[in-house]
Amino acid sequence: MMSDTASSMAGKVAWITGSGRGMGQAHAILLAERGADIVVHDVLVDEAKATAARIEALGRRVFLSHADVANATAMHDLVAQASRALGKIDVLVNNAGVGQHRSIEEITVEDFERMFSIHVKGSFFCGQAVMTGMKKQQSGKIINISSIWGMNGADTASHYCAAKTALLGLTKAWAKELAPWNIHVNAVCPGGVITEMPIKVQGWDKIRAKEKKVPLGRWAQPEEVSYAVAFLASGESDFITGQAISPNGGETIVGF
Amino acid sequence: MSTLAGKVALITGSGDGMGRAHAILMAERGADIVVHDIKAQPAEQTAAAVRKLGRRVHVAVCDVADVAAVRRMAAEAASVMGRVDILVNNAGYGQRSETQAITEEDFDRMFAVHVKGSFFAAQAVIAGMKERRYGKIVNISSMWGMTGAPVAPHYCAAKAALLGFTKAWAKELAPWNIHVNAVAPGGVKSGGPIKLDSAETLKAKEARVPLKRYCEPVEIAYAVAYLASPEADFVTGQVISPNGGEVIVGY
Numbered sequence: 001m002m003s004d005t006a007s008s009m010a011g012k013v014a015w016i017t018g019s020g021r022g023m024g025q026a027h028a029i030l031l032a033e034r035g036a037d038i039v040v041h042d043v044l045v046d047e048a049k050a051t052a053a054r055i056e057a058l059g060r061r062v063f064l065s066h067a068d069v070a071n072a073t074a075m076h077d078l079v080a081q082a083s084r085a086l087g088k089i090d091v092l093v094n095n096a097g098v099g100q101h102r103s104i105e106e107i108t109v110e111d112f113e114r115m116f117s118i119h120v121k122g123s124f125f126c127g128q129a130v131m132t133g134m135k136k137q138q139s140g141k142i143i144n145i146s147s148i149w150g151m152n153g154a155d156t157a158s159h160y161c162a163a164k165t166a167l168l169g170l171t172k173a174w175a176k177e178l179a180p181w182n183i184h185v186n187a188v189c190p191g192g193v194i195t196e197m198p199i200k201v202q203g204w205d206k207i208r209a210k211e212k213k214v215p216l217g218r219w220a221q222p223e224e225v226s227y228a229v230a231f232l233a234s235g236e237s238d239f240i241t242g243q244a245i246s247p248n249g250g251e252t253i254v255g256f
Numbered sequence: 257m258s259t260l261a262g263k264v265a266l267i268t269g270s271g272d273g274m275g276r277a278h279a280i281l282m283a284e285r286g287a288d289i290v291v292h293d294i295k296a297q298p299a300e301q302t303a304a305a306v307r308k309l310g311r312r313v314h315v316a317v318c319d320v321a322d323v324a325a326v327r328r329m330a331a332e333a334a335s336v337m338g339r340v341d342i343l344v345n346n347a348g349y350g351q352r353s354e355t356q357a358i359t360e361e362d363f364d365r366m367f368a369v370h371v372k373g374s375f376f377a378a379q380a381v382i383a384g385m386k387e388r389r390y391g392k393i394v395n396i397s398s399m400w401g402m403t404g405a406p407v408a409p410h411y412c413a414a415k416a417a418l419l420g421f422t423k424a425w426a427k428e429l430a431p432w433n434i435h436v437n438a439v440a441p442g443g444v445k446s447g448g449p450i451k452l453d454s455a456e457t458l459k460a461k462e463a464r465v466p467l468k469r470y471c472e473p474v475e476i477a478y479a480v481a482y483l484a485s486p487e488a489d490f491v492t493g494q495v496i497s498p499n500g501g502e503v504i505v506g507y
Contacts (some may be wrong), residue, residue: 006478007478029506057361067379074284084266102273103332120419147349151507163295164391168507172504175466175501175504176466176501176504178464179467179468179500179501180466180468182467184467187507189507191490215426215427215431215492215493216430216433216435216490216492217429217431218490220490224399224487224489224490227482227487227488228487228488228491230483231478231487236475236478236479237478237498237501238471238475239442239467239469239471239475239476239500240496240497240498240499241466241467241500241501242503242504242505243497243498243499244493244507245491246491246494246507247488247490248490248491248494248496249430249490249492250426250427250430250492250493252507253423253426253427253493253494254497254506255505255506255507256402256419256497256505256506256507
């Protein structure tokens with residue numbers, strides 16, 4: 001094992017769901033900078049195209065999709081098409097997601113189903129679709145983006161919290177089920193991250209107040225989450241499976 | 257990938273095994289290294305490997321359980337190398353005894369090396385880290401510190417105590433932008449298990465790991481190097497366990 005090349009993503013193909021903006025876009029760009037070709041995937045068409053353009057500018061190949069992650073058949077089609085275009089898929093980052101700050105009483109059946117469809121069902125069938133090829137090549141990396149709220153809950157958005165916890169369940173179970181094929185499955189649980197979503201939903205005043213409650217006194221830039229994703233996507237983590245890395249500034253420290 | 261250029265890393269117990277792997281990988285990534293070991297000859301060998309990579313080295317030979325010696329080591333390292341940015345509390349050893357066989361000396365030594373050694377090594381380097389408002393402490397725990405084992409309870413508890421320091425220091429030192437994390441290795445093909453287990457036993461143990469193998473020391477070093485790098489500047493109070501899926505615990 002060459003220590004100086006294990007972090008390289010050269011020759012790998014990575015599929016990042018929800019990579020049109022925010023953290024997903026940051027993951028796509030960092031992995032491309034490290035040599036990976038990228039399946040850029042987002043229901044937001046213009047955003048996905050913008051990410052794709054930045055990756056092509058880095059000299060990497062791109063396959064672009066706008067399919068809905070909640071549509072299982074579409075995910076199987078996406079994998080077939082992307083594998084034809086780029087040769088294979090080595091890395092899946094289940095990043096697509098949506099936040100919704102609602103109390104228990106406010107959560108409608110539609111809210112509930114949408115939350116679990118995107119995060120849980122979406123991640124499950126993206127994983128199912130991609131693992132056939134990974135099993136054949138006896139190697140693969142699946143990274144589920146959970147959240148600190150999936151680790152210890154929050155005083156709102158219980159459907160989001162539970163969906164993110166379910167991703168930790170998939171992580172642990174898949175690590176065991178897929179180990180015989182040398183497929184490594186891990187989770188990243190971001191804490192506060194400065195992306196468009198919280199800026200729009202909460203505003204800067206609230207973000208600044210929340211940053212003060214983090215032991216490190218700040219929220220992260222999206223790239224700081226990408227570094228954890230890239231570590232788990234690389235050969236450097238070939239003995240790591242079933243684990244979670246939580247870049248959260250010390251806000252959440254749980255049992256281990 | 258992640259650069260450690262311009263950083264000084266003190267790695268306890270870096271004369272051989274995993275500690276040496278940490279020293280070499282971090283040197284490859286640009287760090288100058290304080291090589292510490294209780295034995296002079298292995299420390300010199302690691303130091304030679306680091307020098308070959310073009311990095312500066314300072315060698316410290318002492319028992320980490322000797323608080324005065326650890327303080328001298330930290331002061332000397334700071335004056336020779338300029339400062340210590342990264343501390344890897346790696347020095348340790350295994351002892352496969354059952355509870356009834358563990359003597360008071362066994363018990364005291366286990367906690368003196370792992371727990372007291374790590375505590376006072378950290379205490380000795382944090383003053384400088386606080387001044388510079390930047391530092392990284394990586395405590396080497398063990399998968400046995402997370403889950404226990406049917407043998408070596410003093411080792412398991414000492415490794416668990418390192419997780420306690422990790423969580424507490426992450427909170428206490430965050431105001432100075434000092435990041436404290438743990439790495440909890442699973443099976444590693446390094447000195448310890450190879451000396452203690454026959455080839456056959458080792459093979460049987462590897463068969464029980466979901467990924468069907470023990471890892472090379474460098475695979476632990478990758479996790480340490482990630483946590484020691486600026487890429488992990490928002491990661492504190494956490495643990496990474498490269499264990500091949502053998503241990504998957506609550507998070």
